[in-house]
Amino acid sequence: MRLSRLPLLWRVFAINATLLVIATLLLALTPVTIHEPIAIVEAIVLAVALAVMLAANLLLLRHTLQPVHRLVDRMRKIDLLQPGQRIPEQGGVEVAELTRGFNEMLERLETERRESGQRALRAQEAERRRIASGLHDEVGQVLTGVLLRLEDDETKEAVRQALEEVRRIARELRPEMLEQLGLVSALTELSRKFADSSGIRVERRFATDLPPLSDDSELAVYRVAQESLTNVARHADASRVEIALQPGPDSVVLRIIDDGRGIPTPDPFALNGHGGLRGMRERALLVGGALAVKRGGEGGVEVRLEVPAGED
Amino acid sequence: MTRGTVVCGVTETPDGRSAAELASALGTRLGLRLVLVYVVDGVPQGTHESLTARQRQAGAEQALDEIARELGEGAEKRIMLGNRAEALAQVAAEEGADLVVIGSRPAGFGSRKLRSTLARELEAATPIPVVVAPPTTRKRTEHRLALAADAAVQ
Numbered sequence: 001m002r003l004s005r006l007p008l009l010w011r012v013f014a015i016n017a018t019l020l021v022i023a024t025l026l027l028a029l030t031p032v033t034i035h036e037p038i039a040i041v042e043a044i045v046l047a048v049a050l051a052v053m054l055a056a057n058l059l060l061l062r063h064t065l066q067p068v069h070r071l072v073d074r075m076r077k078i079d080l081l082q083p084g085q086r087i088p089e090q091g092g093v094e095v096a097e098l099t100r101g102f103n104e105m106l107e108r109l110e111t112e113r114r115e116s117g118q119r120a121l122r123a124q125e126a127e128r129r130r131i132a133s134g135l136h137d138e139v140g141q142v143l144t145g146v147l148l149r150l151e152d153d154e155t156k157e158a159v160r161q162a163l164e165e166v167r168r169i170a171r172e173l174r175p176e177m178l179e180q181l182g183l184v185s186a187l188t189e190l191s192r193k194f195a196d197s198s199g200i201r202v203e204r205r206f207a208t209d210l211p212p213l214s215d216d217s218e219l220a221v222y223r224v225a226q227e228s229l230t231n232v233a234r235h236a237d238a239s240r241v242e243i244a245l246q247p248g249p250d251s252v253v254l255r256i257i258d259d260g261r262g263i264p265t266p267d268p269f270a271l272n273g274h275g276g277l278r279g280m281r282e283r284a285l286l287v288g289g290a291l292a293v294k295r296g297g298e299g300g301v302e303v304r305l306e307v308p309a310g311e312d
Numbered sequence: 313m314t315r316g317t318v319v320c321g322v323t324e325t326p327d328g329r330s331a332a333e334l335a336s337a338l339g340t341r342l343g344l345r346l347v348l349v350y351v352v353d354g355v356p357q358g359t360h361e362s363l364t365a366r367q368r369q370a371g372a373e374q375a376l377d378e379i380a381r382e383l384g385e386g387a388e389k390r391i392m393l394g395n396r397a398e399a400l401a402q403v404a405a406e407e408g409a410d411l412v413v414i415g416s417r418p419a420g421f422g423s424r425k426l427r428s429t430l431a432r433e434l435e436a437a438t439p440i441p442v443v444v445a446p447p448t449t450r451k452r453t454e455h456r457l458a459l460a461a462d463a464a465v466q
Contacts, residue, residue, distance in 0.1 A: 074436050077398060082405045084439035249316045251408070265393070290408035294390055306408040 008064070008094045015060040019053055067091025071099055081281060083110045117286045118216070125219065132174035135166050175222055183218045184210070184245065187225055191243050198233040200258075205244040210252055211309035220283045220307060221245075221254050224291065227276050228256040228303040236260025238300060251289075251306050258300040263293070280305075318344040319409040319440075321351065321400045321430070324375045327415030327447050329382075334445040335413035336383040346387045347407050350376040351399040365393070397433035404440045416444045 006014065026032065026049070034042050067090055074087050086103045089096045143163040150156045171193075178186035184206050195202040213221070225243065232241050238260030246253050277293055280303075284291035289307035296302040320335035322328045332348060339346040350372045355365045372391050380387045392399035404412050416428040428444045435442070 077437075082402060084405075085401070085437055086439065087436045248408075249410075290406055292403075292406035294406075297388070304407070 006092060008092050011064050011092060012061065015057065015064065019057055019060075023049070023053060064092075067095040068098075071095060071102070075102060078106065080109060080113055081278075081285065083114075083285065114286060117282060121216075121283065121286060128173040132170040135173070136170040139166050140170070172226070175219075175226075178218060178222050183213065183221060186222055187243065187245065190222070190226060190229065194229045194233065194241075200232065200238055201240045203240065203242045205242065205246070207246045210245060210247050211250070212311045213252055213307060213309060214287070214311055217252075217287045217289070217307040217310075220287045220289065221252065221305060223283055224280050224303065224305045225254060225256060227280050231276060232256070232258045232260065232301075236301065247309075248306055250309050252309055254303075254305040254307075256303045257296045259296070259298060260300045262295055262299050263301055316342070316344045316410040317347060317407050318342075318411045318413060319347045319349060319400065319404045319407055320413040321396065321415070322348050322376065322379050323350070323415065324379075325415070327417055327445075329379060329415075330447055331413050331415035331445040332379050332383060334443070336387065338411070338413065338443075339387075344410065346383075347390060347403065347409070348376060348380055348383075348387050349390045349392060349400055349403045351392045351394065351396045353394065353396050353399075355393045369393075396430055397437045400430075401434060401437035401440075404438050409440050411443060412438065412440050413443045413445055416447060 032042075032045065034046065038046075071087060071091070078085055086106065087099050089099045089103075091099070140163060143159055143166065147156060147159045147163065150159060175186050175190075177189045187206065188204060191202045191204055194200070229241070229243075232238055236258045238258035241256065241258040244253075244255045244257075246255075280293075281291045284305055284307070287307050289305055292302075292304045294302055294304070318335050318339050320332055322332045335346055335348075338344065352365070352368045352372050355362075355368065369391055373389075376389045376391065380389055390403055392403060400412060400414070403409075412434065414428060414430050414434070416431070431442055431444050
């Protein structure tokens, strides 16, 4: 049996036993003697021998325990927002067993996180629909009633603006166009409204042969596009934005590229206070997609979302 | 149609360039989008705005531009900061990569083996298959590459 296959206890024991046997043999077979009181030369020889033994012990034990350190190091770095990371089952019996247990725990955590994330997102969308419905049907009706009774033009204009704002918020909360006319129409409408409100030129490139997507994936694409355009309007200082939807290999790819000032760091996810980006990434992950936010080819920022095709 | 994606970790060394060449050839042959990644390592977290970090990023951008230019048009470029394996795994996940290509150094008797510590680290960091490009000292013919690519497709 190879030493590396032995349980950790026996490997440590084997290392210490080997060193002690060597020391004993040296004492037994060599003419080394220690007098009472000890001579300086003997003390030096003894100290050197002890140092060599301790150094050998340290080196061998460090080598033996290295898989445990590697495992702990990887455990600290595991990121649940990057699923699929698994630690190779290497090292002795205990380490391999520990690694297997950890990998199984990761599997369970990823499943749990995915399911709870999906539940949370669905609850959030249901709540948004409820609020949008309340705003549109109740607040909107009240404001319309007030508008009809008013006579002063200035007040009428103010109420009209308030009514328009309530409808806009309701539209953002509940993308009716997505439910009724599909993703391409919803993105067309979203980008048209974005261009009107921000004054930024929008170029749309939507393929006509897109594979079907599940409702959750369509919503993820829509919400990522919405968040990206909001970021462009707020932070990018851009004059042009391109929004493209293309078929990929069994997938659909959304790309939003602006010509603005770009991002200060190569990895915007590493920055604190970018909850919007994190939310986008979580949405992408929950539908099995991949999201990249990076520097665009000509400056600016490119957001790329790829979601798997399929109606389930 | 958007194609599948190959992510390649590049460096200015011959091994890094060899990886870029292989990734580009594979990308062309298999019709994959190519994303070249240059990882600036050894920059502590939170210091990406420091002068040293900015200088190293600028150097990395220059090197990456040069490698991309040598490969011809079409390659996308990304600079990352941090640990090489973790950064490559992150880009591969973000870009929805089908394959990660990295370089290697010759090792063993007669340089018949490949040494790539990065490949071992990537094994734990990403579930995406990793291809280790042989160093430039080895002969790589178009025929061999074509056979390898055909085998990969099948």
